[in-house]
Amino acid sequence: EKVEMTKEQRALMKAIVDAYNRHQIPQDVAKKLLQEQYSAEENFLLLTEMATSQVQVLVEFTKNIPGFLSLDREDQIALLKGSTVEAMFLRSAQVFSRKMPNGHTVVLEERIRKSGIPDEFMTPMFNFYKSIGELHMVQEEQAILTAITILMPDRPYVKDHQAVERLQETMLNVLRKLCVLQHPQEQQYFARLLGRLTELRTLSHYHAEMLTSWKMNDHKFTPLLCEIWDVQ
């Protein structure tokens, strides 16, 4: 069928990529990755600060997804709460695959490995980072895949399933064409990308257990993280 994108699809993709690029973790927060000393406590505090900053970035990005703000207000909250962890795994995966020039990748990995996360979650987490890296996604694919993750109709407490499905479907159509255009040799590239979304679900279940084990060891989170992750 016709592969090139319509005018509307190109405009939609541009809006999402611009929002994705506009909303980055402030460099002074990211730079802290290199400065603070290493201790499990310090690492946890730093990762908490990064996660909090990342949630704020994600909320701004989400508000710029065309059509999101016209969804039911409570559904907007349900989508954000349900997708934050998955969107953050995607975002932090891109940091690893982007091979940050200033060595953030190495330091971020170090700090995650030494932040009190039980070992059984490390393996699936870093396997995911590796599998994302191997895809060599272009920025447009990263941005649209993140929007698709956020616009997941079957998140808990979403009332108007159809409205979310319609938005997500529009994004999926753009992503499908983009994958054919960017990776013409790889027939199943689009299917492989969607397969990562399944892996993200598993990671978010692990993450819920990570939160419980952190809570048990009396780790503190910021008010924003407590609200979005229903902690405490």
Ligand SMILES: CC(C)c1onc(-c2c(Cl)cccc2Cl)c1COc1ccc(-c2ccc3[nH]c(C(=O)O)cc3c2)cc1
């Ligand atoms: C509350 C903290 C301890 C936490 O709980 N779970 C996770 C957690 C974990 Cl480990 C893994 C995956 C998801 C979550 Cl959600 C985290 C830490 O979360 C993040 C840490 C770093 C980043 C992040 C995002 C973008 C970035 N850009 C740069 C840059 O240098 O440009 C650095 C950077 C860091 C995102 C989430």
